[in-house]
Amino acid sequence: MDFERIKGTAERYRGDMSRFLREMISHPSESCEEKEVVMCIKAEMERLGYDKVEIDGLGNIIGWMGEGDRIIAIDSHIDTVGVGNRANWTADPYQGWEDEAVIYGRGGSDQEGGMASAVYGAKIMKDLGLIPEGYRIMVVGSVQEEDCDGMCWQYIVNKYFPANGIRKEQVEFVISTEPTDGGIYRGHRGRMEIRVDVKGVSCHGSAPERGDNAIYKMADILQDVRALNENPADDSVEIKGLVKMLDPKYNPEHYEDARFLGRGTCTTSQIFYTSPSRCAVADSCAISIDRRMTAGETYKSCLKEIEDLPSVKKYGDDVKVSMYMYDRPAWTGEVYETECYFPTWINRESAAHVQALIDAHHALFGDERQGYSDADSYRDAMHLRTGRPLTDKWTFSTNGVAIQGRYGIPCVGFGPGAESWAHAPNEITWKDDLVRCAALYAAVPGLYKSENKTADVTQFRAELTDNDIK
Structure with a gap:
């Protein structure tokens, strides 16, 4: 695999990813109000030549690249929280600004930045022929995560997959693009x-x-x-x-x-x-x-x-x-009632899908967290990353509570931005992160060794309730 070529291709899309992220931010998209940002993403996927782009009944936007029975999915939730007290923001949260390093606005880190990298990561796979034979790439822009994390994937597993002849066992693993401060995350509370x-x-x-x-x-x-x-x-x-x-x-x-x-x-x-x-x-x-x-x-x-x-x-x-x-109607009007219980999960560091991300990071960037450095702590990423292990866990919760916690579908995280910017005023993300994540997503499918997949990828998974939610 030509890792320098992957990095170079990702770098050439830096401007496109920055523009796309700014466009997503410009559409306020609190939970249950994501329609405009969904249409923005749909248009971008279609412009980039995705093989198939569709919106499910709940309003999740799903783009497909490649053919095959095995699926590698990349998930980004595209809803955001509100802005809170507007007086705490120094610029318009939905227009903001950018400079050579940073993009400002609600959703940059949490977590439309992940969507920008995911959409272009799959595009790089197609450009460079990196989708392995027998696989297809599923890029998901999921809704209502801020309201009820994981419910979007409950809908995908229980409604969208059966309607499209897909079994959840076909999903080899899912990459969550939630912000990870430059780390590879294998679980959370x-x-x-x-x-x-x-x-x-x-x-x-x-x-x-x-x-x-x-x-x-x-x-x-x-x-x-x-x-x-x-x-x-x-x-x-x-x-x-x-x-x-x-x-x-x-x-x-x-x-x-x-x-x-x-x-x-x-x-x-x-x-x-x-x-x-x-x-x-x-x-x-x-x-x-x-x-x-x-x-x-x-x-x-x-x-x-x-x-x-x-x-x-x-x-x-x-x-x-x-x-x-939880039973709030989605932007489509669909109601998927579920319990407000979100199971704890951890994957083994030795699991094949986790190792694929570790191998990709080592090959592309080395064995330490990367990030933009600046004397201004507001714009600096490395004060959040220096000295921390490359493989770690989130502090907050993600759609992994359903993907891995409920359904046992292997999940792992690597995403642009910082956890500390989630839900905060004057939210930013870094352009370097967008490029780095897109490159890693593109490299991972070719490094994933399915023959190393074992039945015990889960290190810990909390018990479920007696509710059989379909």
Whole structure:
């Protein structure tokens, strides 16, 4: 394989990828509102001569290159979060600016930059004849990830594949283009969205003792949720903190995997209440808890931890702990209801698909993370990358929760941009990253050794619920 030619071809597409990314950014595309950016991507794929371009019922944009029964997929979610407080941005988040190194705007790192590299990575494969015989390349621009990560791939596996005569077993592996700070990522923590509801009794605010204030009850629960996240795991505390899962005493089977992924966390992300008026005692209160799950934690154990909090037990039947469901309509109007549970996963570093990316990186760029260097820390990538291992894991969650976590389809990550720019104001990504990722994607299929694929590519995968979601 001519790696210099691959790098040179990717470099020649630098301007095209930058333009394409700017065009995607110019179309606001929050979850369930991705239609304009989908059409932008469709037009670019068709202009580049993709063999087939289609939009599935949920609104995912899917481009195909090559022929064959075996599939290598490259996934990028194309929805973004909103901009938050506009005053925190120094320029228009949807027009922004670019210079010789950086592109500014919402979605640059998280994660339309990945889509730009993926679309052109497959184009380079076609240009240079790099698609192996018997394989085809599936480039996915997935929707609604920010709302419900992985749901888009649940739809692809359960709806799109059967409708097109494809079995999920035909997918050799998926490359996630989520930002990886120049690293190759083989897993991440899972998560779930928990709701706690508390009942009270309203009365006139002039005599609050006649009622039962649900907000006061929730105040006790909030302190216990905070303690669960922040406490140590020793006998000095009644509520042992989530750090306990890094200790073989509490997590004998999976503490090493937990140490790789990092400890689980929980935080209260939303609060709601009902009350007859501002002159009355609140008769209900509810919170949402964002729960990040490390190896060894299950959806059952996470629910039980909340149920076992002293304050929850104190208020007994007045408290209900549950897991959220998701059912927002896609931009197409399609509704795919699923649970808000996103399983933890890790692939073995020795797995054939992970090694294909490692081999490609070594051949193209060496064995250390690469990135743009600048004296200005805002524009510098290397302060985020220097000294970190090439093969590592994400801090946040990705569509891998369904691809690998739910369905066991091998998944691995390498994408432009930085995790720290995700959801932040004044988001940027680096043009060098776009070029580097496109080159690596193009090289990977020819380096993948299917004969080395084994049945145990998964190092850890969390158990699923009893819901058979189709």
